[in-house]
Amino acid sequence: MTKILNNHVLAADVGGTNTRMAIVTGNGDILTLLKKPTHCKNGRDEMIRFLVSFAREVIEKSNLPEEKICGMGIGFPGPLNAETGTIFNPPNLNGWDNVPLKDILEKELKMPVAIENDANAAALGEWWKGAGSGTGSLFCITLGTGVGGGMVLGGKVWHGASSIAGEIGHTTIIRDGIECTCGNTGCLEIYACSGGILKRVNDALLEEGDNGKFQPLTNLKEIDQMLIQGNEVVLKIIKETGVILGIAIANLANLLNPEVVVLFGGVTNLGANLIGPLKEEVKRRAFKKATESLRIEFSQLGDNSGILGAAKNILSRL
Numbered sequence: 001m002t003k004i005l006n007n008h009v010l011a012a013d014v015g016g017t018n019t020r021m022a023i024v025t026g027n028g029d030i031l032t033l034l035k036k037p038t039h040c041k042n043g044r045d046e047m048i049r050f051l052v053s054f055a056r057e058v059i060e061k062s063n064l065p066e067e068k069i070c071g072m073g074i075g076f077p078g079p080l081n082a083e084t085g086t087i088f089n090p091p092n093l094n095g096w097d098n099v100p101l102k103d104i105l106e107k108e109l110k111m112p113v114a115i116e117n118d119a120n121a122a123a124l125g126e127w128w129k130g131a132g133s134g135t136g137s138l139f140c141i142t143l144g145t146g147v148g149g150g151m152v153l154g155g156k157v158w159h160g161a162s163s164i165a166g167e168i169g170h171t172t173i174i175r176d177g178i179e180c181t182c183g184n185t186g187c188l189e190i191y192a193c194s195g196g197i198l199k200r201v202n203d204a205l206l207e208e209g210d211n212g213k214f215q216p217l218t219n220l221k222e223i224d225q226m227l228i229q230g231n232e233v234v235l236k237i238i239k240e241t242g243v244i245l246g247i248a249i250a251n252l253a254n255l256l257n258p259e260v261v262v263l264f265g266g267v268t269n270l271g272a273n274l275i276g277p278l279k280e281e282v283k284r285r286a287f288k289k290a291t292e293s294l295r296i297e298f299s300q301l302g303d304n305s306g307i308l309g310a311a312k313n314i315l316s317r318l
């Protein structure tokens with residue numbers, strides 16, 4: 001154990017838009033953190049070349065002897081098999097279908113590699129060094145362009161029978177609700193992701209009507225501005241989003257009875273107008289026993305949760 005604590009790993013948080021890579025110590029200190037736009041438009045071969053050259057660049061810039069770097073951990077957009085390190089078919093990336101990314105990178109970089117779904121990596125990071133540090137059970141919900149989830153139970157990521165566990169974004173909240181990209185209707189994601197919130201806000205503002213002069217809002221900052229200005233129509237939709245999220249978390253609390261639910265991602269910037277109704281709804285719906293021991297917290301690590309989770313994943317396998 002002492003040997004590992006004295007050593008370092010390479011850790012990557014890979015996204016469809018940007019990739020962050022760093023050297024992380026066995027104690028969780030982040031060194032040599034770099035961020036680049038992900039080269040992935042031309043398919044998987046281009047993206048693999050990008051990941052390899054980025055990894056070599058981080059190692060070089062760290063000025064560490066290569067033998068000091070014991071392995072590489074990666075948080076990657078799912079779905080994937082974390083045991084074999086095979087990427088199935090991520091909806092946001094072209095040309096990936098059953099790609100043995102772990103094997104490919106181990107050969108190229110000549111070090112052990114461990115790959116985890118990005119939402120699970122964020123959960124593991126928050127459990128190791130963030131809002132869930134010291135707890136036995138944590139569920140992390142990412143609220144951004146999609147709604148993802150990951151859980152750490154008894155110190156380990158829970159993957160489920162076919163690596164799908166944690167997909168809270170595609171649990172049904174409203175029977176016969178809005179059609180979701182996954183094929184189901186009424187999923188949490190379609191109401192609580194940034195695009196879904198914007199659509200509902202714009203629809204409501206349009207319904208209020210101002211004779212064709214309506215300019216749709218295009219991002220969450222503009223929603224926040226409307227909230228600051230006290231726009232009642234927007235406030236109603238954001239409170240309703242809080243209630244919808246609260247229903248999902250109440251179900252989660254009764255099902256898993258976690259110690260902490262960590263909320264992560266751009267949507268959390270909507271602040272008290274979202275979180276207040278969310279917490280009230282959880283209290284209203286879940287068992288008292290489940291809510292008494294439950295903390296609902298914002299991410300403490302922010303953008304670094306994925307990197308630290310990826311690092312912890314490879315460290316625990318060395």
Ligand SMILES: [Zn+2]
Pocket residue numbers: 169170171180181182183184187189
């Ligand atoms: Zn869905």
